[in-house]
Amino acid sequence: MPSHRSEFHVPPDPSGRYAEAAYFAGNSLGLQPRVIRERLHSELDDWARLGVEGHTEGTRPWVSYHELLREPAARLVGALPREVVVMNSLTVNLHLMMISFYRPTAERHAIVIEDSAFPSDSYAVRSQAAFHGYDPDEAVIRLRPRDGEAALRTEDIAEFLGTHGDRVALVLLGAVNYYSGEFLDIPAVTAAGRAAGAVVGWDLAHAAGNVPLRLHDWDVDWAAWCSYKYLNSGPGSLAGAFVHERHLADRSLPKLAGWWSTDPATRFRMDPVVTPVDSADSWQLSNPPILSMAAVLASLEMFDAVGLDALRDRSIRLTGYLETLLDQLCAGREVELLTPRDPQRRGAQLSVRIGGLRASEVSQWLRAEHGVFADARNPDVIRLAPAPMYNTFHDCWRAATALASVMDDHG
Template sequence: MNDAQEAVRLDATDPLPTLRDAFHIPPAPGGTYAEAAYFAGNSLGLQPKSAARWVTEELEDWSRLAVAAHTKGRRPWVDYHELAREPYARLVGALPHEVVAMNSLTVNLHLMMATFYRPSGDRTRIVIEDSAFPSDSYAVRSQAVHHGLDPRRTVVRLRPREGEEHLRTEDVIDYLEREGWHVALLLLGGVNYLTGQLMDMPAITKAGRAAGAVVGWDLAHAAGNVPLRLHDWDVDFAAWCSYKYLNSGPGAVAGCFVHERHGRDAALPRLSGWWGTDPATRFEMRPEISPPASADAWQVSNPPILALAPVLASLEIFDRVGMDALRAKSERLTGYLAARLEGVRGLELLTPADPAMRGCQLSIRVPDAAGVVERLAATAGVIADAREPDVVRLAPAPLYCTFEDCHRAGAALRATLDVQPHG
């Protein structure tokens, strides 16, 4: 049995059959295949076929009921965000009242920092990873400036050891034990967008809170990718987008987690708006806010219904499958793809080799990353993405990627780089 036949066999016998038929798979942009092998779900997930129905139903209610759809629609808009509450709670390991669907990721981070970044005395620092996504860097720097602080002194960027690509958990903890009395906020990415490293969130959260810091997580590349237990880990807050692994569409409504101990604290400062008041009295139009004892207290505006509908379509799929089953398949697919890349000259794997330290993303360093991505698409219909100058990212998302896709990507990379295996 050759490698291609083995990939077909693995797809046929995997404990979790692919849900590829539940998604619109784009046509292959090149090569002899009809469908693309899509490895860019860490940038934009594929469209669930059910998303159109969810959106169309809201458009129909809008045309049929107009303003009355807020209370008389098939899914009334006035509390539409409630439909995402329990699925989101299951997805990130939270209690239902600890999560809310709202805004976009960076907006939510700013709303969280408006509450939880309270620099005082010697405790002013914000700690992020040096390879944080640029939006996070911009956000924390602007928060420092907003408080009258110099971001060059206030924002600490943790770097891997010399010659290494990943932050070691013990180095993060060591910094917190030595310098934690200066740290007001620790804000790291649960899965690093560039390298695909999965951080030890429970251990780092414990160390951050022991140091007296507030601990928040950017879960843009973790939500829908790896199992999370935010409540049990005692995380203070977290935020995530929903257009990557959650397949909810470009710019889709994001999600936010606030631990219940904070939700119960009415004295916490917040940037408030209409939807952050108690829904029981919201339409009494009082000038004073009465926040509920939940993550809803951080809402500002009513949810955009047409943008939230695809989120619900996607969460329906995640609820049906479950994150533990998806994680197990992710490890099988990512491990298989990693094996296909072994021995390729001119290719350096940046993502940790240990499956427990990565999600479903492999980042590789190659010369001319953008050119490699273009050739993969043109010659084999393999869609990946590049991060300049030399990183190609491939994400075998387990909902719709297959072992056959992984075999195809490995063969295409070998051919594209025009190299031979060692030996």
């Protein structure tokens, strides 16, 4: 698969060495697809031309706009169309899912997360435990890698759940860990969690658009993801949620409700009581923000056109090339790879620990002196994400060469 770099706006190189930067921060914010500007203008034109009638007469009528995203979003995460919905932001969706699927009891109320979970996930699960009357310090169990290792082992997660699973109400892990880049074995962990009697949910913030997913086939209970990282839908753009079909008709599940939770066939009768639908749409609350949704739709269409299998193949080759270059060019320097070296156990990300320098300063030097955008996690970790949609092998060479140079010039 060739690079689709020409379809994106790439920031200029601040160092002046090249016309464009080598952008490795797509695991924080993806680049802007060129098509999004036209899509936004289309909706703005409909708003200017039609006003409120854009809900039914627009180029893409707003009242049913979210339905356009259902099938491409399902293909992206390996789900049935009725199992997915694009809505809200990631943490809001995590909370909406936990309202339904975190059902604690005195004997079974623990929530299992990884110790290196993104802070918002940690805040969310702790607040849910406290909301239900439990001490978060006791209810939230944080799984740590073995001493001297940076990534969790699947067998260790399964062993914990096999031994202590009778305490666990919910397993909520990041499918691709934001810090280390580790891609967890979703089907194996899901099977272990469900065998222990727990509900298993996944945060796909760093997995959606990055690695192939088969949520339905893997029997995942629920999942949520954002769209502004590898999915390139813009800062703070809309998120998504998945609920396995076995839960869709379960009327016993508690849910918050709003106007978009009810059956669209009867929505405008303005009934005082929700008419439920047996799809993930029933977890929606409000009508969607069309301008944000237009960007998500454009992005999903790009992923449909390219295909995630082709992207994954290119991702493995790019990340492997970057790994080889770092090993070669940074040899003898205080640079340690934290991400698993097995290509099947990582996404499009390499996290490196640097010795003797602060990560935020290294990131600034990389950008200002070499035109390489990287993410810093203080005190000492630099994350490099070779996103296959727009990164090139030359970008990888630039990143490894720049890191070696910075370590020499400032170390």
